Amino acid sequence: MSTIEDDETGRPGGRTWRVGELASQSKVSVRTLHHYDELGLLSPSKRTLAGHRLYTTADVSRLHRILALRGFGLTLADVGRVLNGEVDDLADLVQRQLQQAEQQVRAASALRDRLSAVLRGLSAAQNPGPDLLLEVMEAMSELNRKLTPEEFDELQESRKRWSDSLSPEQAEAARQARTEAMSALSDTERARMTAARASALPEGWTSD
Amino acid sequence: MSTIEDDETGRPGGRTWRVGELASQSKVSVRTLHHYDELGLLSPSKRTLAGHRLYTTADVSRLHRILALRGFGLTLADVGRVLNGEVDDLADLVQRQLQQAEQQVRAASALRDRLSAVLRGLSAAQNPGPDLLLEVMEAMSELNRKLTPEEFDELQESRKRWSDSLSPEQAEAARQARTEAMSALSDTERARMTAARASALPEGWTSD
DNA sequence: TTGCTCCTCACGTCACGTGAGGTGGC
DNA sequence: TTGCTCCTCACGTCACGTGAGGTGGC
Numbered sequence: 001m002s003t004i005e006d007d008e009t010g011r012p013g014g015r016t017w018r019v020g021e022l023a024s025q026s027k028v029s030v031r032t033l034h035h036y037d038e039l040g041l042l043s044p045s046k047r048t049l050a051g052h053r054l055y056t057t058a059d060v061s062r063l064h065r066i067l068a069l070r071g072f073g074l075t076l077a078d079v080g081r082v083l084n085g086e087v088d089d090l091a092d093l094v095q096r097q098l099q100q101a102e103q104q105v106r107a108a109s110a111l112r113d114r115l116s117a118v119l120r121g122l123s124a125a126q127n128p129g130p131d132l133l134l135e136v137m138e139a140m141s142e143l144n145r146k147l148t149p150e151e152f153d154e155l156q157e158s159r160k161r162w163s164d165s166l167s168p169e170q171a172e173a174a175r176q177a178r179t180e181a182m183s184a185l186s187d188t189e190r191a192r193m194t195a196a197r198a199s200a201l202p203e204g205w206t207s208d
Numbered sequence: 209m210s211t212i213e214d215d216e217t218g219r220p221g222g223r224t225w226r227v228g229e230l231a232s233q234s235k236v237s238v239r240t241l242h243h244y245d246e247l248g249l250l251s252p253s254k255r256t257l258a259g260h261r262l263y264t265t266a267d268v269s270r271l272h273r274i275l276a277l278r279g280f281g282l283t284l285a286d287v288g289r290v291l292n293g294e295v296d297d298l299a300d301l302v303q304r305q306l307q308q309a310e311q312q313v314r315a316a317s318a319l320r321d322r323l324s325a326v327l328r329g330l331s332a333a334q335n336p337g338p339d340l341l342l343e344v345m346e347a348m349s350e351l352n353r354k355l356t357p358e359e360f361d362e363l364q365e366s367r368k369r370w371s372d373s374l375s376p377e378q379a380e381a382a383r384q385a386r387t388e389a390m391s392a393l394s395d396t397e398r399a400r401m402t403a404a405r406a407s408a409l410p411e412g413w414t415s416d
Numbered sequence: 417t418t419g420c421t422c423c424t425c426a427c428g429t430c431a432c433g434t435g436a437g438g439t440g441g442c
Numbered sequence: 443t444t445g446c447t448c449c450t451c452a453c454g455t456c457a458c459g460t461g462a463g464g465t466g467g468c
Contacts, residue, residue, distance in 0.1 A: 018421080018422080019421085019422075020420095020421060020422080029458080029459080030421095030422090031457095031458060031459065031460085032457080032458065034423095034424090034458090035457065035458055039457095048422090048466090048467095049466095050422075050423080050465075050466050050467085051422085051423060051424095051465095051466095052421085052422055052423075052466080052467095053422085053423090064346065065342070065346055068345050068346045069345065072319070072322065072323060072326070072345060073319055073323070075456075075457090076456080076457070077456095082342070090342075091327070091330050094323060094326055094327055094330070095327065097323050098320060098323040098324055098327060101316050101319045101320040101323055102320055104312070104316035104319075104320075105313060105316040105317050105320055108309050108312035108313040108316055109313050111280070111281055111309045111312075112306060112309040112310055112312075112313055114280065115280060115281070115302060115305050115306040115309055116306055118280070118302055119299070119302055119303065119306060122299050122302070134273065134290070134298075137276050137277065137280060226447080226448080227447085227448075228446095228447060228448080237432080237433080238447095238448090239431095239432060239433065239434085240431080240432065242432090242449095242450090243431065243432055247431095256440090256441095256448090257440095258439075258440050258441085258448075258449080259439095259440090259448085259449060259450095260440080260441095260447085260448055260449075261448085261449090283430075283431090284430080284431070285430095
């Protein structure tokens with residue numbers, strides 16, 4: 001404030017930043033800035049004689065715009081296109097990003113539900129051996145494909161062969177874990193089918 | 209069923225599958241099976257004289273176990289460790305997967321909310337030019353960092369410079385879009401902070 | 417002269433996709 | 443002989459992380 005020729009010069013518009021400075025202030029890595037330079041997404045307007053990057057205020061603004069768009073889930077390629085004005089229908093792009101995010105929410109939620117069902121099954125068993133848990137996880141996945149009658153028979157049979165090798169306590173725990181898992185799976189499946197029906201509507205179709 | 213020496217031989221346990229067969233039946237690509245072979249995750253027990261892969265029933269079972277575990281979000285490295293019995297605390301692994309899935313749900317939900325706020329802002333503007341949308345998205349991101357007073361002033365000023373170049377209709381649309389966006393952002397921010405507080409608890413700490 | 421920052425390669429990540437060029441079995 | 447399937451390289455993807463080996467400015 002009082003110094004005028006300390007680190008930055010007083011010339012308006014002449015303030016520049018070195019990579020390290022810009023990186024720490026923007027909470028990105030130096031490597032990220034190098035990467036954006038390589039991609040041509042953000043090339044510093046100046047260089048020192050030694051070849052060190054110097055970012056101007058305009059460059060900094062562009063970086064902020066890049067980080068903003070990146071924060072909305074755009075790929076760097078899309079970020080570049082948007083900033084270059086190569087995208088005419090931005091609303092359409094945002095719409096697609098939204099659908100993608102919704103899909104991610106559905107997928108992650110379904111995964112979360114299945115995992116917590118496994119954990120509930122685990123806690124139901126007093127001594128959850130690794131084989132038990134594996135069995136439950138496999139059974140849950142098995143149900144995700146529709147089984148042909150023969151496959152179902154074989155699954156039953158292999159389950160039987162397997163459970164014959166267990167102590168009564170282990171067998172009971174396995175049964176209980178499986179029941180837990182199956183019911184949770186059904187919930188997930190029901191939700192999935194509902195979602196599938198909704199997304200099967202033609203594009204642009206609305207309920208009114 | 210009636211033919212006994214048609215494509216598969218009758219010898220029990222002798223049934224084998226070629227990559228293409230196994231791939232289509234298991235809904236994975238041939239390349240995926242090649243990949244698992246390269247990783248040593250699933251190497252066919254047999255080969256023909258010409259070097260073609262032949263998968264036995266045991267191999268097929270292992271593939272199903274692999275796909276099951278993969279479906280629970282494990283990396284292939286973790287899948288391998290589990291199948292090799294190198295993981296002693298499976299419950300802990302599942303627990304970490306669950307936390308990761310929950311994190312994904314939170315991140316995707318927050319992204320979805322911000323994107324739909326942008327779209328609501330968009331529809332509020334009768335003529336949403338690309339600059340308008342960009343402005344809104346940037347403003348939303350800007351708020352995600354805490355601004356120093358000077359930065360806030362500069363943001364206001366740049367906003368002013370920008371809005372001076374707009375028609376009254378555009379300016380009004382921008383104002384409305386921004387209001388929408390800000391309120392949605394606040395919701396998100398509140399949720400984020402709540403989550404942050406929760407995750408700031410030391411490991412193993414529970415509320416009872 | 418010692419640190420700290422900067423530079424340019426260049427390989428690694430993760431789970432495969434996608435040719436390229438060639439061989440085997442019905 | 444024509445298709446179809448199979449084989450083994452080997453590069454590409456996406457957004458950087460992580461050294462390696464060397465130079466510049468206070």
